[in-house]
Amino acid sequence: MYTVEAVEERVIGVIADLTEDWDVELEGGMNSGTTMVGDVGFASIDFIQMAVAIESEFKTKLGFQDLLMQAGKYVDDVTVRQIAQFVAERLNNGVPAAPAAPAATDPQRVTSVPEEQRVTATKLATFRRRFPVRDLADDGTPKNERAVFVLSPPRSGSTLLRILLAGNSKLFAPPELHLLPYRTMADRRRALEGAHTDHLLEGTARALMHLKGWSAEQSLAFVADCERQGMTTKAFYRELQAPLQGERLLVDKTPWYIVDVDILKRVERDFVDPLYIHLVRHPLGMVRSYEESSMQRLLPPTATQEGGYGSRELAELTWLLAQQNTLEISKQVPAERWLQVQYEQLVVEPEAVLRRICGFAGIPYESAMVNPYDDMDRMTDGVATASRMSGDLKFHLHNAINPDAAVRWKRFYSEDVLGRETRELAAALGY
Known part of the structure; x- marks a missing residue:
């Protein structure tokens, strides 16, 4: 069985490798409460690269869409601990984890645009x-x-x-x-x-x-x-x-x-x-x-x-x-x-x-x-x-x-x- 703590240590290592060349200063270093967007500065492509790297680290497919995408868009943010909990649950028994963060609400549906923004x-x-x-x-x-x-x-x-x-x-x-x-x-x-x-x-x-x-x-x-x-x-x-x-x-x-x-x-x-x-x-x-x-x-x-x-x-x-x-x-x-x-x-x-x-x-x-x-x-x-x-x-x-x-x-x-x-x-x- 994988413990959340053991998985978290390896997840932190993966994220540290991905962001090695980034200009990111985290007081006290990366820890359980570090957020990917607010603290590290992740964009959507970085979440995907993180998912790929973690799956490579654990040599298994994990289905990260259940963690990172809610209501058709990326979650607002996610912590190191939430990532580790998700990975540990998937590695141990394959039970889908609960959403890692409150589901982002759908943006207001666009039903019309100004004429100057239409493609002609x-x-x-x-x-x-x-x-x-x-x-x-x-x-x-x-x-x-x-x-x-x-x-x-x-x-x-x-x-x-x-x-x-x-x-x-x-x-x-x-x-x-x-x-x-x-x-x-x-x-x-x-x-x-x-x-x-x-x-x-x-x-x-x-x-x-x-x-x-x-x-x-x-x-x-x-x-x-x-x-x-x-x-x-x-x-x-x-x-x-x-x-x-x-x-x-x-x-x-x-x-x-x-x-x-x-x-x-x-x-x-x-x-x-x-x-x-x-x-x-x-x-x-x-x-x-x-x-x-x-x-x-x-x-x-x-x-x-x-x-x-x-x-x-x-x-x-x-x-x-x-x-x-x-x-x-x-x-x-x-x-x-x-x-x-x-x-x-x-x-x-x-x-x-x-x-x-x-x-x-x-x-x-x-x-x-x-x-x-x-x-x-x-x-x-x-x-x-x-x-x-x-x-x-x-x-x-x-x-x-x-x-x-x-x-x-x-x-x-x-x-x-x-x-x-x-x-x-x-x-x-x-x-």
Whole structure:
């Protein structure tokens, strides 16, 4: 049996490691009554990283959503002792702990917004122009083998789908690769090495660790060598596909591909008969998740610094841009290579959706796919730590697929806040 005191000592050690480089002064040091937000300064992403680190410390899934999320949002605060009590209860008998703090009340539901805050066609046109022009010239080599591309804006459930697909032995579904928007690996390095985006570089190295059985150091060194050589990203895809020997399909799910039609056009140009999974989510489901995760920090400065858009507007603009670009590409792809999937159906009826995807890809359905929290190596960690995973870290808060995620946005928003173009396109997509 684990005592709360023994668990608390290890929890304090984990939190101390996470905050080692923070400018935090706690009189008397960290103790049972230390609060994560008030005393340490945690934000939502820090709670997720803490959950991942504690699960790594105790080598078991704990289902931290029962501790940290109440009424659809993070609790206002939580103490070290409350964390330790929760962890000890889960380790000892699996009985869910009581909420660690008073449940945060739902914010007042937003039913309307001022006209100047609505997304319009004019705003979208301006937003579209703010993404950088890219050099995506072909390297002149033959096309790569068939691969599967998941096309969706961020916060649309692509991490969950990717991890479900990784449970099939005929698919290789690594974390986000971030390859298509760049002509060379060196271009990719220069674009992503910023403070808020450098973790996006790790997906390729994590894929190599899985494929070749390499250590983190070997994989990172190989990627660095590719960058120094100026290897094209098209050639790097071949490095990933070669070990698959035509027996497994590479799955690339990188949400930011959808910001530019020219990026998406590379798929047809660089791969033989690629398959596309168009993952759609209700725009307000995506908006709510986008706001909670502060995704605007990943947008290029040109897309966020002008116009004074709020996070809700940026999220809706991203959703609308993504769907317009994706549907434009769909017109150029034969119907037998295009499959639309709704996130809402995926979380409510995962097996039915996965069977449809397997039939589409021409591979057998495998029952392990619907158990994303089993012990299979589905690359849900980063190169060095799970908290560096390229994708939705909220995956680590849960221990099962949550059907409530399909409609949770309704607690916060009415569809009346959406712009006309967004509502019309959502209706065309089945909402």
